[in-house]
Amino acid sequence: MVENKELIKVIEETVSRDDVKYVxxxxxxxxxxxxxxxxxxxxxxxxxxxxxxxxxxxxxxxxLLEEKLPLRRGEEAEHKKIGIVVKGCDSxxxxxxxxEKGLERExxxxxxxxxxxxxxxxxxxxxxxxxxxxxEVEENSNDEYILEIDGTNHKIPKEELLxxxxxxxxxxxxxxxxxxxxxxxxxxxxxxxxRVDELEGKTIEERWEYWEKHFQNCIRCYACREACPLCYxxxxxxxxxxxxxxxxSVNLSENTAWNVMRAFHLAGRCISxxxxxxxxxxxxxxxxxxxxxEKEVKEMFDYTAGLDTEEKPxxxxxxxxxxxxxxx
Amino acid sequence: MSTQKKIEQEEFEPNxxxxxxxxxxxxxxxxxxxxxxxxxxxxxxxxVMCSGRVNPMYIINAFQQGxxxxxxxxxxxxxxxxxxxxxxxxRRIATMxxxxxxxxxxxxxxxxxxxSAAEGRKYADVVREVTDDIKKLGPMTKFRxxxxx
Numbered sequence: 360m361v362e363n364k365e366l367i368k369v370i371e372e373t374v375s376r377d378d379v380k381y382v383x384x385x386x387x388x389x390x391x392x393x394x395x396x397x398x399x400x401x402x403x404x405x406x407x408x409x410x411x412x413x414x415x416x417x418x419x420x421x422x423l424l425e426e427k428l429p430l431r432r433g434e435e436a437e438h439k440k441i442g443i444v445v446k447g448c449d450s451x452x453x454x455x456x457x458x459e460k461g462l463e464r465e466x467x468x469x470x471x472x473x474x475x476x477x478x479x480x481x482x483x484x485x486x487x488x489x490x491x492x493x494x495e496v497e498e499n500s501n502d503e504y505i506l507e508i509d510g511t512n513h514k515i516p517k518e519e520l521l522x523x524x525x526x527x528x529x530x531x532x533x534x535x536x537x538x539x540x541x542x543x544x545x546x547x548x549x550x551x552x553x554r555v556d557e558l559e560g561k562t563i564e565e566r567w568e569y570w571e572k573h574f575q576n577c578i579r580c581y582a583c584r585e586a587c588p589l590c591y592x593x594x595x596x597x598x599x600x601x602x603x604x605x606x607x608s609v610n611l612s613e614n615t616a617w618n619v620m621r622a623f624h625l626a627g628r629c630i631s632x633x634x635x636x637x638x639x640x641x642x643x644x645x646x647x648x649x650x651x652x653e654k655e656v657k658e659m660f661d662y663t664a665g666l667d668t669e670e671k672p673x674x675x676x677x678x679x680x681x682x683x684x685x686x687x
Numbered sequence: 688m689s690t691q692k693k694i695e696q697e698e699f700e701p702n703x704x705x706x707x708x709x710x711x712x713x714x715x716x717x718x719x720x721x722x723x724x725x726x727x728x729x730x731x732x733x734x735v736m737c738s739g740r741v742n743p744m745y746i747i748n749a750f751q752q753g754x755x756x757x758x759x760x761x762x763x764x765x766x767x768x769x770x771x772x773x774x775x776x777x778r779r780i781a782t783m784x785x786x787x788x789x790x791x792x793x794x795x796x797x798x799x800x801x802x803s804a805a806e807g808r809k810y811a812d813v814v815r816e817v818t819d820d821i822k823k824l825g826p827m828t829k830f831r832x833x834x835x836x
Binding site: 558559563564565566567568569570571574596604606610611612613615616619620622623626627648651652655656659660673674675677679681682683685686687 | 748774779786793
């Protein structure tokens with residue numbers, strides 16, 4: 360478990376460094392189980408930082424959102440680092456972005472947090488709806504979450520609230536960090552992402568029925584894209600008008616095209632943080648697509664995303680002995 | 688009813704989009720023509736400079752716009768005019784086929800082959816096979832765009 364005092368101390372130290380511009384972390388939200396991203400520009404901003412199992416958001420999105428204005432004549436670019444608080448999956452996202460040259464290793468200071476899994480906001484919201492104040496959630500050593508609502512204490516088994524992807528997490532510890540807070544978690548044998556196997560067991564008609572039902576609900580808000588740390592293209596293909604790959608109309612045809620496109624663009628890149636699924640307002644099981652592609656990529660090409668900054672991108676590289684049994 | 692259905696199936700002529708690479712497969716198709724080899728007219732050819740140019744979104748867009756199947760054809764491995772375009776295409780199409788299968792779209796609707804400029808006979812065979820395969824699968828209407836006018 361990460362001590363908040365220790366976290367605040369580390370953030371104070373980091374933000375006081377001359378070469379660090381600001382540090383991104385988590386702070387308590389205004390109501391319910393919402394948490395907010397926090398930006399510390401000086402040591403006094405660090406007080407509001409905290410970490411709890413509610414911190415599900417992937418902060419690796421932020422360094423790429425920073426606007427870089429064109430330089431005036433004679434002006435030199437400011438080379439200052441950005442500090443980010445990272446869990447296991449977030450650090451893999453950063454590795455993947457560095458691998459794709461979206462960021463440079465020198466641009467970031469990574470404050471690693473060993474993660475025990477995060478709470479799915481949808482699950483906890485369903486259990487305790489309409490909380491008008493922020494609720495603290497803590498994890499005890501018996502794999503239970505403890506929270507206090509209206510003076511009554513609740514103890515809930517971890518299983519019930521844990522995010523689905525966290526159950527099959529292979530890398531709970533940050534894979535790349537400069538400062539590590541707390542002790543590393545034990546590596547454990549993760550469960551299979553069972554929902555994928557379940558779907559694969561169905562017939563092809565049943566599978567299309569399943570996805571048709573979900574894709575029909577899609578409202579194309581692109582929340583999945585905005586929350587994804589690896590969807591950072593300056594101009595997304597779906598926003599292009601010439602050529603227009605996907606039309607603006609919201610119907611099954613275009614929704615399918617968008618969802619296939621999103622899943623395919625994350626082939627060999629998705630680091631399964633599960634943010635897309637958690638932010639989806641119509642509960643499309645997007646992680647099933649991502650996890651399936653991840654599994655196939657691993658089986659067919661023996662490739663895992665987000666482990667090595669020096670590796671070549673999956674779809675930008677090849678091996679002459681790649682499987683080609685589907686070609687005749 | 689059953690007889691009517693049978694007639695419908697017999698009459699179904701699939702629309703197949705073929706993405707052929709400029710250097711091998713398109714020349715192969717040309718050779719099939721100049722050699723006067725008979726093959727079904729269902730494959731509508733789109734010439735691309737390299738099979739590596741085939742964005743998997745082309746396949747999705749083809750299905751949206753009324754194609755029943757897609758054929759992607761390039762040079763044999765090692766023969767690519769751009770040295771490795773077809774290797775990249777191979778990875779992409781392999782992943783795309785798996786993804787389509789998972790979504791519940793028959794992956795046989797997407798077919799990839801290597802056809803060199805000297806293989807007119809092979810091109811004709813491939814087209815015959817693809818047309819038969821797609822005829823068996825029937826029309827692809829799962830996520831076709833609705834008619835706008």
